[in-house]
Amino acid sequence: MKNIVNTLLLFVIFSVGTKAQENGSVLIQNATLMTITDDIIENGDILILDGVITEIGTDLSAPSGVPVVDGTGKYVMPGIIDAHSHLNTVSTNEARNPVTAEVTMEESINPNSVSIYRAIAGGVTSIHLMHGSANVIGGQGETLKLRYGVSQDAMRFTGAKRTIKFALGENPTRVHGQGNGIQPRTRMGVEQIIRSHFDMALDYRVSREAYLKAKKAYQDDRRGRTAPPVPVAKNLRYDVLNDIIDGEILVHCHSYRADEILMLMRVFNDYGIKNYTFQHANEAFKVAPEIAKNGAYTSVFADWWAYKFEVYYSTAYNATILNENGVTNSINSDSNELIRHLNHEAAKTVRYGETSEADALKMITINPAIQLGIDKMVGSLEEGKHGDIAIWNGHPLSIYSKVEQTYIDGKKYFDLLTDPVDMRIAVDSDDSFTEAGFNTFIKGREEDSCMSDVFELIQQ
Amino acid sequence: MKINRTLVGMVSFFTILLAWAQLPLLAQEAPAHAITNVTVHMADGSTIENTNIVWRNGIIEQVGVNATIPFDAFVIDGGDSLHVFPGLIDGMAIWGSPDVPRDLPRLENPGKPPYDRAGAQPERIPAHYLNEDKAFQAAMKAGFTLVALGLDGQMLPGHIQPFNLSAATLSQAHAFSDPMALQGSFDTAPGGWGSGAYPSTQMGVMAYFRQLMYDASALQEHMMYFEKHSDMAQPEQNDVLEALFPLVNNDYPLFFEVDTKEEIERLFRLQDEFGFDVVLVSAKEASALSEELKARNIAVLASLDVTEMPKWLEKETKEAEKNDEEAGKSADEDDNKEGDEKEELTEEELVFRTKQKQAWEEEINNIASLVKAGIPTGFTSAGLSPKEIQQKIDLITEHTSLEKSDLIGLMTVQNANILGISNRVGTIKEGNSAHLILTDGPLFEKGTNIHIQVSQGVINDFMEE
Numbered sequence: 001m002k003n004i005v006n007t008l009l010l011f012v013i014f015s016v017g018t019k020a021q022e023n024g025s026v027l028i029q030n031a032t033l034m035t036i037t038d039d040i041i042e043n044g045d046i047l048i049l050d051g052v053i054t055e056i057g058t059d060l061s062a063p064s065g066v067p068v069v070d071g072t073g074k075y076v077m078p079g080i081i082d083a084h085s086h087l088n089t090v091s092t093n094e095a096r097n098p099v100t101a102e103v104t105m106e107e108s109i110n111p112n113s114v115s116i117y118r119a120i121a122g123g124v125t126s127i128h129l130m131h132g133s134a135n136v137i138g139g140q141g142e143t144l145k146l147r148y149g150v151s152q153d154a155m156r157f158t159g160a161k162r163t164i165k166f167a168l169g170e171n172p173t174r175v176h177g178q179g180n181g182i183q184p185r186t187r188m189g190v191e192q193i194i195r196s197h198f199d200m201a202l203d204y205r206v207s208r209e210a211y212l213k214a215k216k217a218y219q220d221d222r223r224g225r226t227a228p229p230v231p232v233a234k235n236l237r238y239d240v241l242n243d244i245i246d247g248e249i250l251v252h253c254h255s256y257r258a259d260e261i262l263m264l265m266r267v268f269n270d271y272g273i274k275n276y277t278f279q280h281a282n283e284a285f286k287v288a289p290e291i292a293k294n295g296a297y298t299s300v301f302a303d304w305w306a307y308k309f310e311v312y313y314s315t316a317y318n319a320t321i322l323n324e325n326g327v328t329n330s331i332n333s334d335s336n337e338l339i340r341h342l343n344h345e346a347a348k349t350v351r352y353g354e355t356s357e358a359d360a361l362k363m364i365t366i367n368p369a370i371q372l373g374i375d376k377m378v379g380s381l382e383e384g385k386h387g388d389i390a391i392w393n394g395h396p397l398s399i400y401s402k403v404e405q406t407y408i409d410g411k412k413y414f415d416l417l418t419d420p421v422d423m424r425i426a427v428d429s430d431d432s433f434t435e436a437g438f439n440t441f442i443k444g445r446e447e448d449s450c451m452s453d454v455f456e457l458i459q460q
Numbered sequence: 461m462k463i464n465r466t467l468v469g470m471v472s473f474f475t476i477l478l479a480w481a482q483l484p485l486l487a488q489e490a491p492a493h494a495i496t497n498v499t500v501h502m503a504d505g506s507t508i509e510n511t512n513i514v515w516r517n518g519i520i521e522q523v524g525v526n527a528t529i530p531f532d533a534f535v536i537d538g539g540d541s542l543h544v545f546p547g548l549i550d551g552m553a554i555w556g557s558p559d560v561p562r563d564l565p566r567l568e569n570p571g572k573p574p575y576d577r578a579g580a581q582p583e584r585i586p587a588h589y590l591n592e593d594k595a596f597q598a599a600m601k602a603g604f605t606l607v608a609l610g611l612d613g614q615m616l617p618g619h620i621q622p623f624n625l626s627a628a629t630l631s632q633a634h635a636f637s638d639p640m641a642l643q644g645s646f647d648t649a650p651g652g653w654g655s656g657a658y659p660s661t662q663m664g665v666m667a668y669f670r671q672l673m674y675d676a677s678a679l680q681e682h683m684m685y686f687e688k689h690s691d692m693a694q695p696e697q698n699d700v701l702e703a704l705f706p707l708v709n710n711d712y713p714l715f716f717e718v719d720t721k722e723e724i725e726r727l728f729r730l731q732d733e734f735g736f737d738v739v740l741v742s743a744k745e746a747s748a749l750s751e752e753l754k755a756r757n758i759a760v761l762a763s764l765d766v767t768e769m770p771k772w773l774e775k776e777t778k779e780a781e782k783n784d785e786e787a788g789k790s791a792d793e794d795d796n797k798e799g800d801e802k803e804e805l806t807e808e809e810l811v812f813r814t815k816q817k818q819a820w821e822e823e824i825n826n827i828a829s830l831v832k833a834g835i836p837t838g839f840t841s842a843g844l845s846p847k848e849i850q851q852k853i854d855l856i857t858e859h860t861s862l863e864k865s866d867l868i869g870l871m872t873v874q875n876a877n878i879l880g881i882s883n884r885v886g887t888i889k890e891g892n893s894a895h896l897i898l899t900d901g902p903l904f905e906k907g908t909n910i911h912i913q914v915s916q917g918v919i920n921d922f923m924e925e
Contacts, residue, residue, distance in 0.1 A: 090722075094667075096649070096658035097571025102667040103659075107726055139663060152722055179653075180570055228685035230693050233678035236671050422811045429767040429820035433812050453661065 022147075023051030024411030027062035028391065031071025036078055036358075036365050036380035046076055048387030051409035056383055069391065069405070077361065077396050078380050079125025079388040079406065080342050083252070083299040083368035084279050084332035086130060086452065087339060088113035093132035093453040094139055098176045098184060099197050101164060101240035103139035105129045109152040112426040115336045116148045120414045122340035123390035123403040126157060128372050130279075133167035133254040133450040134175045136184060136193040140164045140240065141252060143372050145388070145408050149425060161373025164244060165279075166194070167254035167450075168264065170310050175454055191263050198271050201241035208232045244273060250373055251276035252299070254450060256310045258286040265294045277371045279332070282314040288325035297371045298322050299330040302348035319363060320353020330368035334450065347397040357397055492516040492530040493919065495898060495912075498538030501545045503873040503887040505865040513544060515894035518917030523888055536898070536912065536919075545868065545903050546888050547605025547895030547915060549875040551761035552620065552643075552715060552741050552840040555595035556630055557586070557612040564655040573657035575700045579614025579649045579665070580672055582642055583703035586611055586621045587632040595845075597628045601922055602846030603903065605895040605915035606636055608879055610715065614647035615665050616672075619703075620715050622879060624895075626915035636916070640880060641739065642707055644669075645717040646726070666726065673734050676704035713737035715761070717842075719744040728752065739878060742842045747822070747829035759878045760835055762827045762870070763842035764852035769824075769859070770816055827870070828860040838875035839867070853904050864904045893917070 026048050033041040033056065045060035046053060062068050086092050090108040094100045109129065119127070125146055131139035143160035168190050177185030184190040214229035243249045251268075255261050255278045268276060277297040278284055282305055284291060284298045291298060300322070305314030315321075322329040331346050333339035346364045349355040355363075369379030378386050387410035394401035406414035493515050500511045500523065512527040513520060522528070529535060538544070567573055575581065586609040599607065605625050611618040619639035623630050646665050649657040659668040679702070682695040706712035714736050718724050724746060731738050738756070740746055742763040746753060753760070769777070805813070822829075830837045841849060853867055876886025884893045894917040901908035913920045 091661035091663065094659060094661045094664040096656065096660045096664070099571075100658070100664065100667075102671070103661070103663040104667075105663070107663040107666050107729070108661070109722075111722065152725060176571075182569055182571070227692060228689055231678040231681045231685075233671075234674040236667055236674070420811070421808045422815070424815070427812065427815040427819045429770060429816060429823050431816070432771075433809050 022150075022411050023409045024387070024407065025049045025051075025063075025066040026069060026387070026407060026410055026412070027060060027066055028069045028071045028074075028076055028389075029060070031074045031076045031391070033381055034075055034077035034361060034396065035382070036361055037382060038380075045071075046381060046389070048389070048407065048410040051387050051411070053381060053383055053385050053387050053389075056381060071391065073393075074404065075392040075394065075396055075401070076381065076389055077123070077392065078365045078378060078385075079390055079408065080123045080364045081330075081368040081372070081374075081379060082119075082124055082127045082333050082339050082342060082364075083277070083330045083371050084130055084334045085127040085339060086132065086334070086450070087115050087119060087127055087336055088144075089129060089452075091453050092130075093134040093451065095132070095134035095175055095454045098135050098172060098182070098193050099137040099237065100131075100135050100139050101137050101197075101244075102236040103131070105131055105139060105142040106156065108139075109142065109144065109155055111150060111152045111155050112424075114424045115339075116146050117414070117423040118336070119339045120146050120148060120406045120408075121403060121416075121419070122342065123392065123396070123406055124339055124342065125388040125390070125406065125408050126369075126372075126374070126378060127339070128163065128252070128368070130163075130252065130450075131165040132452060132454070133165065133171040134454045135165075136167060136172045136176075136190050137197060137241070138165035138167060140249065143374060146413070147408055147411075148413055148423075157374060159374070159377060162243070162249040163252055163372065164240065164249050165254065166251050166264070168260040169254075169256055170308055171254065171451060187260055187263070190260070191267060194264075194267055195270075197241055198245060201238040201245070204232075204235055204238040205242050208234070245271050247274060250371070252279050252371070253277070254279045255284075256280055256282045257313075258283040261287055262290060265290065265296060269294070275373075277330075280311075280334075282311050282318060284327075285315060285318045285321040288322050288327055291322070292326045297328045297330070297367075299332045299368065299371060301334070302331055302345040303352070316348065316352040319349045320355045323349070323353075323355055323359055323363070328367050328370055329363055330371055331363045332368070343396045343401070344399060347399070350397060360397060490517050492521065492533040493536075493894070493914075493917065494527075494529045494533040495536045495538055495542075495544060495896070496529065497540050498542045498544045498898065500888055501543060501868075501903075503546065503869065505869070510540065511544075513888065513894075513896065515914075515917050518894055520888065520890055520892050520894050523890055538898070541900065542911065543899045543901065543903075544888065545603070545897050545899065546872040546886060547897055547913065548603045548868075548871040549839075549879070549885065549895075550599065550604055550607040550841045550871075551838045551875045551878060552608050552610055552717075552842070553595070553599075554610050554612045554617075555599070555607065556590040556593040556609065558589055558591055560612050560614075560650055564651045566655045567657055570657040573649060577649060577651070577657045578659065578668060579647060580616045580668070580700055581611075581613055581618055582616040582707075583699040584611055584613075584618030585639055586619065586623070587635055589618075590630050592629045596625060596630060598846050599841075600625050600913050600915070600920055601910060602849070603897040603899075603910050603913060605897065605913055606885055608641075608715075610643040613643075614650060615645060615659070615669060616704075617643045617645075619643065622881060624916040624918070625913075626918040626920060636885075637881065641713045641715045642703070643717075644714050646723060662723070662726070666730065669730060670733065672701070672704060673708060676701040676708050680705050680708060707734070707736050710736050713739050715739045715741050717741040719763075721745040721748045724749055728756070731756070741840055744823065744826060746835075747826045747833070750829060750833035750835060753830075753835050754833060758835070759838065760830055761838045761840040761875070761878060762830065763840055763844070764827075764849060764856060764867075765842055765844055766824045766826070766852060766855060767820060768855065770820055772813060773817055773820065824856060825860050827856065827867075828862045831862070831866065836874065836878055837870060838878040839870040850904060864902070868903055 029045045033044040047055040047060050088110045094103045130141045141163035143157040144155045211229045211232040218226045218228045279299050281298045303316040305311045342364045346360045349360045366379035369375035378388050388408050390403050391405040392401045404416045496512045500508045514522040608622045610620045620641040621639040622636035623634045646662045648660050659665045740760045743760045873886040876882040885895045896914040898912040911923045
């Protein structure tokens, strides 16, 4: 009965739904604090006030009205950040052109997906919602905070850097080359798509700026002696490409093979593009020193490969080798199932490559934060950072540990003790109970979620 | 457009004939029409009994108990028992529209499709495309006298144009006015994997829409320059972009078909960027955004297409009613049976049912909530047949605070307001166009027949059939 009451109570809270962001406060006492960027603090306290970590220390007291959580025997760590997710997209791939920089996942957010809640239950507080890998230059990404129950806009991570998806290799050549008989058909073609589009964007910028200048001169000339310019329309796609060149947008590039990783670094050096991340990057270990030298990042799977030809040459030591070579590496899920236990994925680097526990945890916290340009706000337990944390009942890298509570901006979004039986927000009036997908669980990893929509289109 | 030579010949012949016969024609007006002794239902729901209505040339000349019947009037006697309502207006339908073509040829470059293959056909005007459609006749029989027609398509299917419903097939001759809005939706480019094109997702549609607006702005600017400076490069001829000028300049509203809260929010983004006026079409979750709609002064043409009450809820409601009755009859009797028959439900299903009940109540109350919030709310058939509309009206009036007269208001005066034609239709008064229906009982009640439908003064008698 108590459970039902709790469930209904939570239901009331969530059914109000689609509210704007709310901040909360909490004091957690006497816990092991996994700070990530500093030493582990035993028997420490952490105080979050109005969404911000205001104090880390011992014997802290809570201002009146602030709930206190006894952290004895528990571990507190910053919320996990998944640098590669398609968790709650409306659609993932605008797969009809090799370059679709103008589309953005900001306009493809489904705030009602129950998968958000499942991810929070795994201690995840932020994700990088990405476009798929059908196109060489795909759509822009959107970094989200998993504030379950708010509107699509309120899910957005304010202040996060803008990002964009690139994709090399088999996916874009299969979709566009084989599928439509257009460039790119080969890896060479992929490179040329990138170069030619950057060049076109630069040309556009020159002519657009010249037009705006001439237009101003025409408007300012009261005597009417200046000829008007032929207008050059604003071009959304080229504007975005220029923003990449200007460093306003961080590139996250789907890639596998070492040769294509080297190729993209050459191209980006030619255009002065920095601070980019290779996603998946199964062969990155072969060129780890080169990646480090270019200051590029990697975001990899712990041990997943062989799902297509270009992913055969892989190793579970990839993350460790990259880390040892000084590459800022993260471990991502790219899966609505794996995202629920990214701590296990990080732990595999300890198991396989003997990466230190501290570095393993960085790979799911501060490192992805760096790659998304949010490391000043989240990714570690530091005063002044956002109150995005998870309380674990044991060491986060242990297979036996569970998340007990998850907070975002100091507000509790998950509590194992009061975990309701049904956390869906959106229920259709005409679904039957059995048809409503109520008891469906994600069984293992989906086939290549980066290519969703494309397969659906093919099946049509 | 093909010009029929015979038609041109005939028109010329009759023009000459008319010129020859001009004097007598001017001296003699078209005959008047009158409906006498009827109960007239006014826009506010009030009624006037024993009233006469007189119209000539499609315009109502007199309404009232003492209205005099002109000597030349063709008179329909209401015989005290008949009712007259304002003609119903469908705020948006795509009747008569050509179907979206099937088996589209594969494109050489799906990433750069021609406008129509991308789903952008804003240049299309319904009058030029209308086909024969049984829906026209069915709507007339159901009491509709006017419809704002759009076309079947995707992102930008064309213009919206109001038509008088007075023939089984409509043409330009039945146009009530010029096109007055553009039609839009988030629908993606037509065709499946083989023959589809960009944009194939909603985010793609949004980006493509933006680019169209930028291109249209640039073309308009170019044309303005060229008017003054003929020595500059000539602007391109582009019907599609030119059709968007009214949207760029906010001369037209965009009638946008959209249902979910999230999609309506995405439409707000586009509106914020380009500043055009919006009318929501269908809008099944619009009431969740009432405050925002009000702030933006957005009207809604609401669909009546609500889901039936969930089966379990219907059963539960009926049982509750039955129990109440029985409790009333035999309050002193012991009742052990009820406990035995009750369904055993898991905790999960209980929660599911609580949520589903709330979802259904929100859905069925969408229109009532919009009206209550003061949002200008009208009606669109949105694909429902007259029979289905009747069913949904029964469903909505049974379960919400809305009454049939409220829904008639949506279909008449509210729709006239939203379509910007309230100075001509929506109410029965002198000077308005004669859009009326004559019935033998209250509208949308069981057993009520529609005897006559009058659209722009033209009488269609359905009792003769």
